[in-house]
Amino acid sequence: MMVMYNKVALIGLGLIAGSMSLAMRRGKLAGEIVGYARSQETRNIAREINLVDRVCDTAEEAVQDADLIVLAVPVGAMGPVMEAIAPHLKKGAVVTDVGSVKRSVFDAVIPHMPDGCHFIGCHPMAGTEHSGPHSGFATLFDKRWCLVVPPEDADQAEVDRICDFWRGIGADIEIMEPDHHDLVCAVVSHAPHLIAYTMVGVADDLRRVTDQEVIKFSAAGFRDFTRIAASDPTMWRDVFLTNKDATLEILGRFTEELFALQRAIRTGDGDTLFDYFTRTRAIRRGII
Ligand code: NAD
Structure with missing residues (x-):
């Protein structure tokens, strides 16, 4: 597999982000994987178990120079997180989310997207009843669906790239409209x-x-x-x-x-x- 994004920033370090990190490593899909979670305890655990290449103490630091930013926090936190990181995104950065709901994430995230950056929603249809940084595993997404939900005006090349990225993680892709x-x-x-x-x-x-x-x-x-x-x-x-x-x-x-x-x-x-x-x-x- 080839590197799809040089730097990937995971915001939230629970089941989904942790599994993505391990699957990205397996597929050698990212040059560097950095992560941030709100709780100090989660960040400490992520460091101890080497869940990502580097754990940052602020979301702003994590997204600096990142090519792909993954919002992997509860759906209700997506808007505030996006608002906080927006001024720190590099031009051309792609933001995606893994939330279980799409319309409300679109409404909460897209108004904060800076010009020149791209937002493409995603929802990997895989999970377990477990949560937190310990619960991730590399094969979670293998042969599971990832629903890719682009906004109407999405850049097609970036949609294709994120689809290839999820395929590299192990998932099958279906494009869907948010509602x-x-x-x-x-x-x-x-x-x-x-x-x-x-x-x-x-x-x-x-x-x-x-x-x-x-x-x-x-x-x-x-x-x-x-x-x-x-x-x-x-x-x-x-x-x-x-x-x-x-x-x-x-x-x-x-x-x-x-x-x-x-x-x-x-x-x-x-x-x-x-x-x-x-x-x-x-x-x-x-x-x-
Ligand atoms: P999780 O509870 O395992 O992890 C959530 C992470 O977000 C934790 O690291 C937590 O510290 C962090 N967090 C919470 N609020 C935050 C904030 N305001 N700022 C920064 N970090 C914050 O949850 P998960 O299962 O990984 O779910 C993450 C997202 O993925 C959710 O939006 C969920 O809807 C979606 N999802 C979950 C499943 C599933 O079955 N668990 C499946 C598909 C999609």
Whole structure:
């Protein structure tokens, strides 16, 4: 693989940034990788485990002379971070983000972009329920989708370059428009996370079933279904606050379906239940 950007600055040093750094090293995609995170503790850990080539104590220092800047902080922090680094970007620099929501990131970031710099949104569709600088690993993005979301007036050569960069990291690319991205993610990621969180909440509320019993018998479905409910609370709070419309639309439809099945159970309507499960089984079996 060849060097795609001479200097890459990672802002935020958690699961996604850490995994990107390790994958960039594996693919020799960057001349130098520097990183910054807001908390001193995270910066110290990143230094100890050699997560990036150099950890900087300010975001301004990290972005100095960087060719690619990756915003890898919770979605709600993207705008303020961009505002702080904007005056320190070199001409021609490319800024990207890895946020799970795109429209709100566009609205928060693009107004701060200096003339002569490029913004291209990205969303690697890969993650785990773990977070922080220790949680990254080089193969996280292998054969996973990275949705690339360019603004309408994006420079095509820079879009092509960032696509090649993500391919070098191991991902497959699909170009998407921001509002469609947010609706797709509400269906495949955001609503399922919310439902998993509520299943754990229900189990916790139901005093007649003890926590020990939930843990002991979780292999019956609970453990698989709720793995994602261990995900980072800050990240997910920001996802729901910023992808409000799409998530509410999907949750509205989910509630309708749930009520229909609830009614079928109450009225003993086995045909409805059987037909529903037959249809959804066929769809689920199409997902490897
Ligand atoms: P994480 O919690 O592991 O890491 C977040 C990092 O951002 C931490 O290093 C934290 O110290 C830093 N940070 C927080 N606020 C900051 C600020 N104001 N300034 C500078 N640094 C700050 O989170 P993550 O899973 O790596 O998520 C990062 C981004 O990637 C989020 O926007 C998330 O939506 C997106 N994302 C996450 C996943 C996933 O499954 N975890 C998948 C795809 C995309």
